[in-house]
Amino acid sequence: MSMAAEHRQDRSVPEAEFAALFAAVRNDLPGPAWVQALRAEALSAFMREGLPHKRLERWKYTDFRSRFGGGLGIARGGEGDALPDLFDGLKAHRVLINRGRVERAPQADELPDGVEIITLADALETPALWLRPWLQADRSALESLNLAFMTDGVCIRVGAGVRVSLPILLHHHLGESGLMAHTRSVVLMEEGSELTLVEIDAGAPQSQSFANSVLAVSLDAGARLHHLRLGAMRSPGLAVRTDQAEVGRSALYERLTFASGAALARSDVQVVLTGPAATFDLAAAYMAGGEELNDITFAVTHQAPRTTSRMLVKSVAAGEGHAVVQGSVTVKPDAQKADSHQLARGVLLSTKAEIDQKPELEIFADDVKCGHGAAIGALDPEQMFYLRSRGIPEAEARSLLIHAFVSEVVSRLGPGEWQSRVAGWLDERLAAVTGDAL
Amino acid sequence: MLEIKDLRAKxxxxxxxxxxxxSVGEGEVHAVMGPNGSGKSTLSYVLAGRDGYDVTGGSIRFRDNDLLAQKPEERAASGLFLAMQYPVEIPGVTTMNFLRTAVNEQAKARGEPQVDPATFLKRVRDVAKQLNISDAMLKRSLNVGFSGGEKKRNEVLQLAMLAPKLAILDETDSGLDIDALKLVADGVNSLRAPDRSFLVITHYQRLLDYIVPDHVHVLSEGRIVRSGGPELARELEAQGYERIVNAA
Structure with missing residues (x-):
């Protein structure tokens, strides 16, 4: 499976390795001439920029280049080895994207009327004019890399007025060492439609791998997308997620993100509120232990009047873990009465842990309400003493307080089995990051 | 029960x-009264084991253990409870979850079985009702958005559920109006028992009208300067601290 071995280059120039790899595999990647041309263009764009590194402002705290080991081959499907996902047994329309290929997806007759799921690999074989706006080569280095090597993903379309009652669940799995997966998915929601999208990024522990996924979201007027993403890749795996969303008039993009366990997990969320009264609502919780790095970098652009954005990020760093929260909000001149608030809070559980929070605000309209807050600290000693004075031992008291800290994000899921699965997973992660690392 | 000897703390x-x-004997109610800055709160925090209170001399025996060698949670499990002057708010931890965790952790530390959830729930509700604490409050985050009176009633609820051998009430009367004071005092009085002692720390005599002590001590500049019966509290109220302290 490992194609990379044959093409291994000087490690000091990982970009050259990608060029050689591209030359070797390009003819095996899906898509006719127009896609091939796009791929070549994307590779050139990537080669110009190179892997992101800490001298770039957006990657200041996350030196991807130094953490990227190289020597990885392109995952293009293969024997199934994915474990059941965290939400196994819960009702959903399930898609399994294993080793970079869609291994399982609901058939048309299993989906409600007005909902379409096709694989990216299939879509690329057609003229796919509707898809092309979402395949741009010049956005960011890792996104270009994704475009050059993209193997598969799903295109989900929800018709006007269709409210999908069951969630669509995308389970991304990359469990084998020595591979990288470049997958790309698109969610297009027509006017007044509603969908819950659940994504799990999973991998096997001890697997040297890199998952580089792109998701494009387009919400027409009044559409509502409830999006839960659980980043559960395991160290030493790397996971980079780039999300682009365009939110139309009175549409809602509601986003919940949890991540813990990867050696490096970066979530790059770019949201443009294009229509009046569009809303973006993000809540995220991160736990970094060991030598893990968890990064969420979001950029929200208010383009239209009366648009709203809310961002809440809670990070926990233990051991030598590192959490990064960079949030930038831009309010364009036309976005009068824009309302934005971002809040980042971090808890440091050890002296070697690190949390960096950088909120930014750029306002070009004069009648807006924008704010941000950021706080980092240890657990509150008064709260610790209060709990211990009631007979709750130190470790349990600490765990109770960390639970309480992230509960504000978890509770957004609403009571029920989905919430308890996520809470259970966070329990395990909490035990793992605090177990030996405090 | 509790034997404090020549205690010095910084x-x-x-x-x-x-x-x-x-010295507090089994089943006794002692009041420690003193002006601001006399060391009342320091005494209660030293007993409960809070960080930042440096014991530089003396000893404390509690139920035949060296209290100062124990962690706060061990002191609690061996039967010590401090009702705090300023109960701490803990967003995200419900009162109910907190109570259950505390009761079960104490049971675990003592080698006792965990409390049956249904029995526990019923007991909490019964006691809460007596203290006029609603179900909604039990489901809310601990002390978050509670009024001063509600926080103090919540302390008494914890006291009732944890059933300690020695309860220290640190200025439990502060910030309470007369109705709230009565409610809290009734709650405490209903918990008086031959095997349970109380140390009531207060600035004012008012609380002692409702929780009548067996012994009253006057604390001044870090030492007990006078001890007596309940009449001493009334004497203090009538004459003020200065005269009593100076006379001692």
């Missing part, structure tokens, strides 16, 4: 307790 390098001795 806070921020400053000696606050300067040789305090006090």
């Amino acid at each position: 806070v921020d390098g400053k000696e606050i307790l300067k040789g305090l001795s006090l």
Whole structure:
């Protein structure tokens, strides 16, 4: 499976390795001439920029280049080895994207009327004019890399007025060492439609791998997308997620993100509120232990009047873990009465842990309400003493307080089995990051 | 039950307790009264084991253990409870979850079985009802958005559920109006028992009208300067601390 071995280059120039790899595999990647041309263009764009590194402002705290080991081959499907996902047994329309290929997806007759799921690999074989706006080569280095090597993903379309009652669940799995997966998915929601999208990024522990996924979201007027993403890749795996969303008039993009366990997990969320009264609502919780790095970098652009954005990020760093929260909000001149608030809070559980929070605000309209807050600290000693004075031992008291800290994000899921699965997973992660690392 | 001998303690390098001795027997209610800055809160925090309170001399025996060698959670499990003057708000931890965790952790530490959830729930509700604490409050985050009175009632609820051998009430009367005070005092009185002692720390005599002590001690500049019966509290109220302290 490992194609990379044959093409291994000087490690000091990982970009050259990608060029050689591209030359070797390009003819095996899906898509006719127009896609091939796009791929070549994307590779050139990537080669110009190179892997992101800490001298770039957006990657200041996350030196991807130094953490990227190289020597990885392109995952293009293969024997199934994915474990059941965290939400196994819960009702959903399930898609399994294993080793970079869609291994399982609901058939048309299993989906409600007005909902379409096709694989990216299939879509690329057609003229796919509707898809092309979402395949741009010049956005960011890792996104270009994704475009050059993209193997598969799903295109989900929800018709006007269709409210999908069951969630669509995308389970991304990359469990084998020595591979990288470049997958790309698109969610297009027509006017007044509603969908819950659940994504799990999973991998096997001890697997040297890199998952580089792109998701494009387009919400027409009044559409509502409830999006839960659980980043559960395991160290030493790397996971980079780039999300682009365009939110139309009175549409809602509601986003919940949890991540813990990867050696490096970066979530790059770019949201443009294009229509009046569009809303973006993000809540995220991160736990970094060991030598893990968890990064969420979001950029929200208010383009239209009366648009709203809310961002809440809670990070926990233990051991030598590192959490990064960079949030930038831009309010364009036309976005009068824009309302934005971002809040980042971090808890440091050890002296070697690190949390960096950088909120930014750029306002070009004069009648807006924008704010941000950021706080980092240890657990509150008064709260610790209060709990211990009631007979709750130190470790349990600490765990109770960390639970309480992230509960504000978890509770957004609403009571029920989905919430308890996520809470259970966070329990395990909490035990793992605090177990030996405090 | 509790034997404090020649206790000395520093806070921020400053000696606050300067040789305090006090003995509380089983089932007794003792009141410690004193003006601001006399060391009342320091005494309660030293007993509960809070960080930042440096014991530089003396000893404390509690139920035949060296209290000062124990962690706060061990002190709690061996039967010590401090009702705090300023109960701490803990967003995200419900009162109910907190109570259950505390009761079960104490049981675990003592080698007792975990409390049956249904029995526990019923007990909490019964006691809460007596204290006029609603179900909604039990489901809310601990002390978050509670009024001063609600926080103090919540302390008494914890006291009832944890059933300690020694309960220290640190200025439990502060910030309470008369109705709230009565409610809290009734709650405490209903918990008086032959095997349970109380140390009531207060500035004012008012609370002692409702929780009548067996012994009253006057604390001044880190030492007990006078001890007596309940009449001493009334004497203090009538004459003020200055005369009593100076006379001692």
